[in-house]
Structure formats: C-alpha cells, structure tokens
Amino acid sequence: MSRNAKINALLLLAVAALAVLPLALGLGDHKEEPFAGSDAEAETAITEIEPDYEPWFSPLYEPPSGEVESALFALQAALGAGVLAYYFGLRRGRRQGKQRAMAAAEATSMSRDTPEGD
Numbered sequence: 001m002s003r004n005a006k007i008n009a010l011l012l013l014a015v016a017a018l019a020v021l022p023l024a025l026g027l028g029d030h031k032e033e034p035f036a037g038s039d040a041e042a043e044t045a046i047t048e049i050e051p052d053y054e055p056w057f058s059p060l061y062e063p064p065s066g067e068v069e070s071a072l073f074a075l076q077a078a079l080g081a082g083v084l085a086y087y088f089g090l091r092r093g094r095r096q097g098k099q100r101a102m103a104a105a106e107a108t109s110m111s112r113d114t115p116e117g118d
Contacts, residue, residue, distance in 0.1 A: 001009075021027075046053055063069040
C-alpha cells in the first residue's frame, strides 16, 4: 500500500469515527433534541442569558418545517462540494495536460536532435 493510500485510509477512518462516536457514546442523550444545530443551541443560550432579547432582523425565508430546512442545508452543502470538486478536478486536469504537453514537446525535440543515419 502506497503512502498516499495509507494517509487516505486514515483520513477516511477519522471521518467515520467523527460520525459514529457521538452516536455510539450516547452524547446528547440528556437533551430533548440530542443533535440540534448550532443555531438552536445559540438561541437557547441567548434566551437563558437575556430573556427579553429581540432579534435585530428576521430571516428572508422561513422554511415551513425542520425537514425542509435540513433538505435545503443538505442541498447547499452538496452544491458547495460539487463546486469544489469541479475546481480541483479542473486544476488537476490542467496540470496533467501541461505535463503531457511538455513531455510530448520534449520527446519531439529529442527525436529531432538525434541523427537518423547513425
């Protein structure tokens, strides 16, 4: 197994552990909503500190339910991942194309430099 394959396997294992460990260890079992988002946690903390707090503004769009909000968030994450994957794929393709072009140019210049009658 190559060094890069080992690193990739370790990174994949770490990501899987980050996803599974909170569930396996029962983190958040003492809460009503164990895995609520950070927005809900912040709202709870603010209302505990300052019960009379009024938000400065309201959202432009309020999803009808938590499921729709989660779906929109997942769509946003997928689109972001797609844009990043496209960008990195494009960069890699350009780099590989440049390397191939340089290798082809070097091969043609080497074939011109060698005498054919020897």
